[in-house]
Amino acid sequence: MTNNAPASPDAVCKAAEQLDAHVRETIQWHFSPETGAPFWLDWAKKAGWDPRKEIKGFADLVRFGHFEDEWLRGGPVRRWVPKGLAQKPVFVFETGGTTGIPKSRIVIDDFRIDYEMLSETLPDSHFPKGANWLMLGPSGPRRLRLAVEHLCQHRGGVCFCLDLDPRWVIKVIKRGAMAELKLYQEHVIDQAMTILSAGHDIKCMFVTPKLLDALANRLESGGSSIRKAGITGVFCGGTEMTTQWARFAVEELLGPEVYLAACYGNTLMGLARARTLEAKEGYKILYHAPQPRAVIQLADLNDPEKLVTEVGKTGRVMLTTLTKEFFVPRFFERDEAELEPPCVQFPWNGVSGVRPFREFAATTTVGVY
Amino acid sequence: MDDKDTMIHFPILRWGEPYKSLEVDKVYHHATGELMAEVSQANAGLIERDMRQAKRAREVLREIPCKELLAMCRKAGDLFMTATLPAGDGTQTPDEFVRCQSATTGLPEHMSRMNMTKLHYVLSNLEAILSSLTRGLDFEILTRGYGMENGVMRSYQANTPVLGMVLPSNSPGVHGLWLPIIPLQIGLVLKPGPQEPWTPWRMAQAFFQAGVPKQAIAIYPGAAEVGAAVLAHCPRTLIFGSTATVERYHGNPNVQVHGPGFSKILLGDDEVDQWEKHLDLMATSIAINSGRGCINCSGVWASRHTKEIAEALAKRLGPIAPLPPSDPKAALAAFTVKGQAEGIDKDIEAALKEPGVEEVTAKYRGGERLVKMERCDYVRPTIIHCESPDTAAAKKEYMFPFATVVKCPQDQMLAKIGPTLVASAITKDEKFRRALLDARNIDRLNVGAIPTVQLNWLQPHEGSIVDFLYRARAFQEPAAAAGTR
Numbered sequence: 001m002t003n004n005a006p007a008s009p010d011a012v013c014k015a016a017e018q019l020d021a022h023v024r025e026t027i028q029w030h031f032s033p034e035t036g037a038p039f040w041l042d043w044a045k046k047a048g049w050d051p052r053k054e055i056k057g058f059a060d061l062v063r064f065g066h067f068e069d070e071w072l073r074g075g076p077v078r079r080w081v082p083k084g085l086a087q088k089p090v091f092v093f094e095t096g097g098t099t100g101i102p103k104s105r106i107v108i109d110d111f112r113i114d115y116e117m118l119s120e121t122l123p124d125s126h127f128p129k130g131a132n133w134l135m136l137g138p139s140g141p142r143r144l145r146l147a148v149e150h151l152c153q154h155r156g157g158v159c160f161c162l163d164l165d166p167r168w169v170i171k172v173i174k175r176g177a178m179a180e181l182k183l184y185q186e187h188v189i190d191q192a193m194t195i196l197s198a199g200h201d202i203k204c205m206f207v208t209p210k211l212l213d214a215l216a217n218r219l220e221s222g223g224s225s226i227r228k229a230g231i232t233g234v235f236c237g238g239t240e241m242t243t244q245w246a247r248f249a250v251e252e253l254l255g256p257e258v259y260l261a262a263c264y265g266n267t268l269m270g271l272a273r274a275r276t277l278e279a280k281e282g283y284k285i286l287y288h289a290p291q292p293r294a295v296i297q298l299a300d301l302n303d304p305e306k307l308v309t310e311v312g313k314t315g316r317v318m319l320t321t322l323t324k325e326f327f328v329p330r331f332f333e334r335d336e337a338e339l340e341p342p343c344v345q346f347p348w349n350g351v352s353g354v355r356p357f358r359e360f361a362a363t364t365t366v367g368v369y
Numbered sequence: 370m371d372d373k374d375t376m377i378h379f380p381i382l383r384w385g386e387p388y389k390s391l392e393v394d395k396v397y398h399h400a401t402g403e404l405m406a407e408v409s410q411a412n413a414g415l416i417e418r419d420m421r422q423a424k425r426a427r428e429v430l431r432e433i434p435c436k437e438l439l440a441m442c443r444k445a446g447d448l449f450m451t452a453t454l455p456a457g458d459g460t461q462t463p464d465e466f467v468r469c470q471s472a473t474t475g476l477p478e479h480m481s482r483m484n485m486t487k488l489h490y491v492l493s494n495l496e497a498i499l500s501s502l503t504r505g506l507d508f509e510i511l512t513r514g515y516g517m518e519n520g521v522m523r524s525y526q527a528n529t530p531v532l533g534m535v536l537p538s539n540s541p542g543v544h545g546l547w548l549p550i551i552p553l554q555i556g557l558v559l560k561p562g563p564q565e566p567w568t569p570w571r572m573a574q575a576f577f578q579a580g581v582p583k584q585a586i587a588i589y590p591g592a593a594e595v596g597a598a599v600l601a602h603c604p605r606t607l608i609f610g611s612t613a614t615v616e617r618y619h620g621n622p623n624v625q626v627h628g629p630g631f632s633k634i635l636l637g638d639d640e641v642d643q644w645e646k647h648l649d650l651m652a653t654s655i656a657i658n659s660g661r662g663c664i665n666c667s668g669v670w671a672s673r674h675t676k677e678i679a680e681a682l683a684k685r686l687g688p689i690a691p692l693p694p695s696d697p698k699a700a701l702a703a704f705t706v707k708g709q710a711e712g713i714d715k716d717i718e719a720a721l722k723e724p725g726v727e728e729v730t731a732k733y734r735g736g737e738r739l740v741k742m743e744r745c746d747y748v749r750p751t752i753i754h755c756e757s758p759d760t761a762a763a764k765k766e767y768m769f770p771f772a773t774v775v776k777c778p779q780d781q782m783l784a785k786i787g788p789t790l791v792a793s794a795i796t797k798d799e800k801f802r803r804a805l806l807d808a809r810n811i812d813r814l815n816v817g818a819i820p821t822v823q824l825n826w827l828q829p830h831e832g833s834i835v836d837f838l839y840r841a842r843a844f845q846e847p848a849a850a851a852g853t854r
Binding site: 176212216243244247253283 | 390392410411412413414417418421597601617
């Protein structure tokens with residue numbers, strides 16, 4: 001039986017029980033005056049009910065309504081730090097921020113845990129232990145940059161990074177300066193080419209779809225290729241990835257010797273792992289959340305309070321994060337997707353075809369990365 | 370065509386080679402909701418990658434003398450008009466083509482046929498069109514890069530091996546603009562409009578059957594990022610878009626933008642008292658092709674009688690109502706993009722709030738301007754009278770039979786009309802005529818009673834396509850070397 005085979009009803013049931021137990025434990029932590037974050041303790045006081053007594057399992061989280069990401073704008077940032085972790089060093093990761101105050105999320109160890117779990121899914125044959133990495137993605141106050149570096153270090157390598165400011169890129173796009181945009185992308189690729197040419201024996205890289213297009217073309221125009229540059233494993237994410245792009249990347253940019261691993265994640269949720277991309281499955285990109293630490297559900301497009309339960313049906317992505325560091329109940333993402341069934345490797349629902357939510361698609365700006 | 374097995378699928382054409390994408394867009398009948406076609410969607414990276422072979426597109430065309438390419442184009446015109454040609458993975462007769470194009474663009478079928486005839490005319494007369502645009506240049510000089518003409522050395526260098534095009538869905542007649550490219554030995558990179566995959570595909574197939582090498586033509590249907598990739602990776606691009614698009618690429622020598630035309634009829638003081646003589650010309654210029662073209666008139670300017678002119682036009686055009694697309698009398702095209710017609714209607718209502726701006730059509734219409742159907746909408750002809758050229762409404766243009774009739778003294782007209790693709794100036798006044806000839810805000814100038822929609826294809830349209838694709842330069846070689854050639 002392969003990992004992608006359908007999960008048994010027992011496995012699905014067991015996973016659901018584990019999730020319920022994890023929910024109870026997480027709620028206890030976040031709503032106990034000794035361990036909880038000031039934000040949630042204050043929330044419970046205003047709500048007038050005690051989640052520790054009333055939340056018995058995952059389904060009960062509906063009582064929280066929907067997490068509003070606007071709550072994450074502005075300070076004081078310490079209100080999000082659970083008292084039980086107050087003595088630990090705290091990172092803050094930001095999203096957006098082209099104009100106005102960005103949304104920020106505190107992190108202590110979550111990004112390391114997420115990426116260590118992801119590391120278990122990367123094949124050593126193409127992501128060799130001890131190999132050095134290139135991080136070809138956004139820099140600055142973002143989770144991705146530190147997380148990829150940690151992934152590389154966790155696997156025993158050294159990670160080379162570059163400068164890429166996505167906020168500047170979005171400003172350039174918004175004023176329609178396409179020539180400038182192209183120059184900036186070239187500047188990013190120049191940095192990658194310099195690192196790859198410097199004798200660092202880089203075998204693996206994180207890259208966004210657009211930057212993989214650009215890097216492969218630059219290498220090939222100089223008579224090289226991703227493979228000839230020594231890369232054997234490409235871990236791709238950060239922006240929307242279509243099945244057509246995945247097929248194009250595998251068939252034309254990477255070739256059969258380079259492994260393409262996909263991920264779907266964000267600062268709030270963490271990281272969803274993709275099943276292996278296969279030609280026979282039409283390069284379908286299928287993600288499962290790292291349950292029980294995070295859960296992905298789909299909400300009906302016409303009735304957001306109704307969950308999608310039919311496999312193959314489209315819905316808006318709704319995320320729940322359940323770690324000791326951060327509690328995010330039922331947050332509506334800016335994406336939509338189709339529901340996928342549980343499988344042996346992940347005995348809970350997954351999603352495929354992730355793309356910008358139709359109501360936001362026209363206003364979403366995706367830049368050079 | 371509602372049967373999944375027989376429905377047309379349009380693949381991407383990568384230098385003539387079909388490529389079926391894993392992402393498809395579905396194109397529906399605007400009135401019945403019938404699924405008409407599935408269109409493979411390119412990803413942007415595909416274009417960047419394929420453009421590495423752009424040079425080959427020109428090379429294969431340069432192997433064929435221009436005269437032969439012109440003959441191929443003539444044949445392609447006949448095939449486009451009369452033959453059953455491949456359509457995606459099936460075939461299509463000319464009648465099927467008309468029905469499909471009408472179904473997805475909302476254009477009445479007889480207008481689709483009219484546009485086919487227009488394209489056939491261009492292809493049949495390409496030699497004369499190119500001779501005119503190159504002022505009789507020996508085409509061999511373009512192929513070779515240089516040559517003697519009337520005892521003078523002429524040299525022309527191609528600015529690009531291919532011309533990229535981001536095409537619209539609204540008016541199939543615009544395809545006439547890119548038909549002269551192949552005999553100029555420049556390859557084609559086409560991004561079709563989402564509702565109009567039909568013409569680029571059929572035209573490419575007609576070219577192939579007529580002998581044009583497949584490696585010379587690429588078609589990349591797709592989302593906005595595909596259009597951006599065509600712009601980014603083709604050294605010369607011709608695009609169609611809104612005023613915002615025009616402004617974005619203003620001054621960019623690599624991009625020729627075809628935006629709203631804001632075409633106008635200007636009645637000189639010497640002719641305006643006889644305005645009734647020109648009513649047919651005005652109505653035709655406003656309403657033909659359902660007012661969708663950039664050459665349709667969106668403004669009639671005169672110093673007096675403007676209320677009477679508006680009244681007469683409103684009486685003529687106001688009663689026009691939607692008819693089924695197959696009806697030969699159908700004069701209105703449907704809006705197939707959700708919300709577009711409603712947006713136009715709201716914009717007009719907002720414009721009417723300004724003092725001195727009055728709609729004249731309402732009383733002749735017998736109903737609302739906006740006609741909402743189950744799956745598409747119509748906007749019925751609208752004539753607005755503007756008491757002054759300074760009203761915001763005076764410079765409006767929409768994609769349906771719409772025009773303002775603007776009261777403006779003749780001596781202020783040229784300063785106030787703004788950018789104008791076609792100006793038909795009805796005047797015999799020498800002074801006004803001179804001023805019109807000097808007005809740099811007018812592209813195509815008709816002096817006399819000529820409808821704005823009457824194109825002379827032997828003349829340049831928004832700049833000569835030849836000048837856009839080739840640059841004249843100096844070239845010398847020793848006389849002895851020249852003698853050996």
